[in-house]
Amino acid sequence: MAEFILGLTGGIGSGKTTVANLFHEQGIELVDADVIAREVVEYGSVGLKAIEDHFGSDILQADGSLDRAKLRERIFTDESERLWLNNLLHPMIRQTMLSSAKNADSDYVILVVPLLFENGLDSLVDRTLVVDISPDLQIQRTVERDNVSEAQIANIIASQISREERLQKADDIIDNRGEIADLKEQVNRLHQYYLALAASKAPHD
Template structure:
């Protein structure tokens, strides 16, 4: 059972997912905040029922699942609604992630959280790992990957904790500005470190 938790984070386009997948290839269980966030609002869930009670049927698609685009529209226009939604979902996401960490069979577990520091989730983990790249590269990679404008990416980067802030808070940092082969070596080195930390914890 994995009781030693590494919080993996990084800004948009930094390569968090790539790094997480290399850890997974080494046999480490991943608990992904984005996946859990979708699970707590799937059809039939308490999360979705509460959302529908609060916002009405307008936030549902024809098949009864959550209309994310509509919900996003509502909460971006009204900060108090965003606050309401966050206070509903964040505790559910947190509980589900911790439960999944407890069930993990690997020596340690990687919790993948895009807004680890922003949402104070670093308090739930034993150690934090930041995937770091320059804002310019972040922009380049995200524009290429998501077919969004540079302006949109700038706004997203602006809404996240600054690079300096994240670097000052992270226990470990992977510089992901190079090749995938270099990345694999860095992950392997950290994997060895985390195994020894987990075994001694």
């Protein structure tokens, strides 16, 4: 069981997944909020039934699974709907994440959470790490990755805390504006640091 929990976050398009995978290559287990968020609304789940009851059956695809694009459009154009969805899913996601973190066998475990600070999930971790890039680069990378409009990405960025506030809250920061070699170097340095912190926190016989 991992005694030390790191919270990894960053704005959309910042490269959280890339950074998380670099830590995973070092043998560190990941608990990904996005993966869990998909699990709690998969076909046949309690979460999906509640979403269908609230939004109507047109929020589903022909095979009965969630139409994510349609849901995203609804919640990012209506603040009250976004809050309703958050209130439904966040307790489910939080409970599953904590259970997974407690069962991790690596020296420490990383919770990968896009809205770590926004949803107060930083209270669950021992330390926070922010992956940082500029808002312009966020938009550019997300347009290239997801093939969505700049306006939609700008709405998502606006729904998250500001870059300045995120950096202010961070215990550690990774600058992801450069090359992959530089990114790996930053991850390796932090990994050694977190190993030392985890060792100091582990119970001694």
